[in-house]
Amino acid sequence: MGMPAILPHYWTAEEVLAIPESPGYRFEAVDGELIVSPSPSYAHQRAVGALVTWLTTYAEENRIGVVLSAPFDVVADAKTVVQPDVLVLPLVGDRVPSGWPDAGRLLLAIEVLSPSSIRADRFLKRGKYQAMGWPTWLVDLEQQTVEVWHPDTETAAVCTERLEWSPRQGLPSFVIDLRRLFAKAAGAEL
Secondary structure, three states: OOOOOOOOOOOOHHHHHHOOOOOOEEEEEEOOEEEEEEOOOHHHHHHHHHHHHHHHHHHHHHOOEEEEEOOOOEEEEOOEEEOOOEEEEEOEOOEOOOOHHHHOOOOEEEEEOOOOOHHHHHHHHHHHHHHHOOOEEEEEOOOOEEEEEOOOOOOOEEEOOEEEEOOOOOOOOEEEEHHHHHHHHHOOOO
16 A cells, blocks of 8 residues: 655645744745745845845935835735845835735846745746746846846846846936945945
8 A cells, every 4th residue: 555645735825924923934935835945144135235225225216116125025926925035116106005915016026046045036936026027136146147037038138247227218227236236245345
């Protein structure tokens, strides 16, 4: 007699949101697959901090939206709840959204890759972000690159020195010197 088949459990966004907070862990699900990530590293947090600071200045100067960092739950559908490391929510009309349901979409999702999150960030989450129509950056601190993914592309543009982004035509571009970002992440620059 063989072992009984063990069926996988596909998580709903509601179930993931009901998991009690557990210091040091982030809980997400993409298409029902549960993702549990440990706390990010020092370099990861420094990169996130720099991106949030620079993007916030740009977003406020150009009145495009609000910049947030994880943990912030984005419920993409009934089986997907994610927490991008950095995200830009659009203005609703001419006002700051009251939260995720009010905004309902992202202008930009950014994931800073960590050894424990590469599979989830690079494949599961990035694929879902593209399917949702959200531009995505994957920041690889080890390789010192940023992959820029657009919703309608099958390959990324890989940036090593400079990255430009504009959420809509007619706005000045947001420009990052990537060498500066990676120096900040490494703690070599204030």
